Amino acid sequence: MSLNEVLDRIDADVNAATDRLLDLLRIQSVSTDPAYKAECEKAADWLVADLKSIGIDAEKRVTPGHPMVVGHVGQENKDAPHVLFYGHYDVQPVDPLNLWKTPPFEPQLEETENGTVIRGRGASDDKGQLMTFVEACRAWQAIHGSLPCRITFFFEGEEESGSPSLVPFMKEHAEELKADIALICDTSMVSRGVPSIASQLRGMLKDEFTLVGPRIDLHSGHYGGPGLNPLREISRIVASFYDEETGKIAVEGFYEGVKEVPEDQMRQWEGCGFDADDYLGNAGYTQAHGEKDRSILEQQWARPTLEVNGLWGGYNGAGSKTVIPSEAHCKITCRLVGDMDPDALRLKIRKHIEDRLKPDCKVVWDNDLEGSRASVMDITRPEFTAARGALSDEWEREAVFCGMGGSIPIAGFFKSILGMESMLIGFANEDDAIHSPNEKYDLKSFHKGIRSWARVLEALTQS
CATH class of the missing domain: 3.40.630.10 (Zn peptidases)
Structure with a gap:
């Protein structure tokens, strides 16, 4: 032929x-x-x-x-x-x-x-x-x-x-x-x-949760101060996912199953023609914002992530509405590498969140679970x-x-x-x-x- x-x-x-x-x-x-x-x-x-x-x-x-x-x-x-x-x-x-x-x-x-x-x-x-x-x-x-x-x-x-x-x-x-x-x-x-x-x-894990505080939306003039605000609480918990100094995920046990890239493969990646400046510039970034001790390619291909894909609650219409919302919502996904188990990781993330709940705040989990290795x-x-x-x-x-x-x-x-x-x-x-x-x-x-x-x-x- x-x-x-x-x-x-x-x-x-x-x-x-x-x-x-x-x-x-x-x-x-x-x-x-x-x-x-x-x-x-x-x-x-x-x-x-x-x-x-x-x-x-x-x-x-x-x-x-x-x-x-x-x-x-x-x-x-x-x-x-x-x-x-x-x-x-x-x-x-x-x-x-x-x-x-x-x-x-x-x-x-x-x-x-x-x-x-x-x-x-x-x-x-x-x-x-x-x-x-x-x-x-x-x-x-x-x-x-x-x-x-x-x-x-x-x-x-x-x-x-x-x-x-x-x-x-x-x-x-x-x-x-x-x-x-x-x-x-x-x-x-x-x-x-x-x-x-x-x-x-990389594999994938998806999850979604709702923080519930007061039984109804409250007037912020009446309850602002003594009242627990689910939006403030969810912001605090989301921030706790990350170690700002290292860029690593701060959830206990998160990196279980992660493997290091073999040296010969790293050498091939380093010589593959990848342009970090172009990669960042295409997205409008001036620098990388992930793990500080890892290259961009390593972060993209061989390291796990925990990303917040949606965060909302309260009033989102035009103008202002002075309420303390009853609920706040968050969608997250994780990219998985190596031998990471999505089911085991889901439990670790949920424990991280539940351990940080304050009195008068409860978490409701979405049951539409997705995960792949x-x-x-x-x-x-x-x-x-x-x-x-x-x-x-x-x-x-x-x-x-x-x-x-x-x-x-x-x-x-x-x-x-x-x-x-x-x-x-x-x-x-x-x-x-x-x-x-x-x-x-x-x-x-x-x-x-x-x-x-x-x-x-x-x-x-x-x-």
Whole structure:
């Protein structure tokens, strides 16, 4: 099989591939809002039709929520490697709409100082990334009439809304979905132009609590002073989560299960081309604000966090209302690393809060619990070596094994439910503004992402 012919086909077809992506981006597949249910169905139908157009046996599968898209090709070749490719077709809500420079579901090409970008909701997360793989398969089919290995396609429509249908579906269809390895393209490059394979993912813990003080909101002129104010108390407790001098989390036992990064991996990270100033500047920061004895990359990839994601109570309307609120509320999340146990950590955090409650104040916990452990990939497997070589050839720069600050539970589910290792390769950039207004995907990332997957597919057949 000639890889060069496939790469030439990709280059010749890049404009048509971009047009196909723009068509998919016009579908408003916001999974969190029931008003967009029909749009999610439309996106699933679009993908089924597109996969069928290149010879994939694909179909839409009904779930209690949004449908799954499952496709198979090359299954008759039992001696060929078998990969599962996962992506998601749903997108985040577009709010606040007034901050978008262009309509979020009217995607377009735009010239920037870093080259042409594809602007629109879902361009980077995850429709553009998903289509890099599909387009690579399209080119292989066009040149050779077949693909170099067995492939199972698995696209979901609820990733941005907690994936409630995912685990039941995977358990029910485990035998159909099992493959030698799972490929996930929902990640970014460590820095612009540096191809990256994620070797570890942080886990996630979510919790929410309410502090309850007086039985009703009180007049601050009558009770200000002797009255306990839940907003003041919740502020005090939140502040106690952190050691201001070191930047560490001050919850007793918080770091149990955290492991140090091996020296050889730290050296690779230090030479991966990551620009700390650019990273901070993209967010409007002038300096880092985490653990003072850890590098930014180490903090992002290999250290746990405890973040306050929402804090509210009392009167939030226009003008003033002089009340002592009856309740104050807080949402928190933790990113987990190493062997941290989300269930054990939840108990430690709750104890930290309960131990600091004053008389006349009680805590009410949210019971909608979520937690997932961190994932560490076995990069000694031959597929990782093969993919790293393929990416290095395409980008003319040595690919790196990197960590990831985010949490992608699907990788853990592939391991726990299907017994499969996952390999995460993505081409997003730090400034893609995923989940934010003005999301974009570099046209170079899209084009070279397609070429990269074509190379990876060939390399996997030889590993």
